[in-house]
Amino acid sequence: MNGEMDGVGVDNQQEYVPEKVDYVFKVVVIGDSAVGKTQILSRFAKKEFCLESKSTIGVEFQTRTVSIKSKVIKAQIWDTAGQERYRAVTTAYYRGALGAMLVYDISRRQSFDNLARWVEELRANSDNSIVIMLIGNKADLVEQRAVPTEDAVEFAKDQGLFFAETSALSGDNVDKAFFQLLEEIYAVVSKKSLECGRNGKSNGGDHAHATALKGSKIDVIAGSDLETSEMKNLSTCSC
Secondary structure, eight states, rough: OOOOOOOOOOOOOOBBOSSSSEEEEEEEESSSTSHHHHHHHHHHHHSSOOOOOOOOOSSEEEEEEEEEEEEEEEEEEEEESGGGGGGHHHGGGGTSSSEEEEEEEETTTTHHTTTTHHHHHHHSSSTTTTTTEEEEEEEOOOGGSSSHHHHHHHHHHHHHOOOOOTTTTOOTTTHHHHHHHHHHHHHHHHHHHHHHHHTTSSSHHHHHHHHHHHOBBBOOOGGGGGGGGGGGOOOOOOO
């Protein structure tokens, strides 16, 4: 499952505000505190970079609706606090996640060295088909680099992760990374849907496929089931 982002583009992928959403995919963004998780999410969801961003308290989420393979996908992206004291709270939010952004800071070696622990925690609390994208953020800090790209590529290969380096500050590769993650999630969901159909577990389109794929650790929500009024934005940063 490992791979890099070479050749992945977003020219033919556009943001939509549609009447109909085919699927809702839950994605979690995890990693040590201050690696730029909230900034990456803000850059993707709102095309913003908050210069006065504070550490995330607990959990918050944002959404962006895009088109993937002719399907309208609402990405529901959860930003989890990296501080140790919130770890017991955020583990519950891994459940139902189809994808994860595992983020480290290329200028902080410790944030990279802690990745194995994050992967272990993620896999212990999520479905074994979860798609994981390793992100080396703050790629603009070239002169302060403490994690060689080669080290990250090797780690990604060993763990079966996709990999990209991004800069939330400039926006470089942020959209590409998220779109590749969402495309890989859709591929997994489509495969599971076909398997459910062949096994006679679902019949009746996206809603039935989504229902068949729901479980204790995986949750594909059909767009018709989405009630945005029930989603509570827990954000503590207004930017």
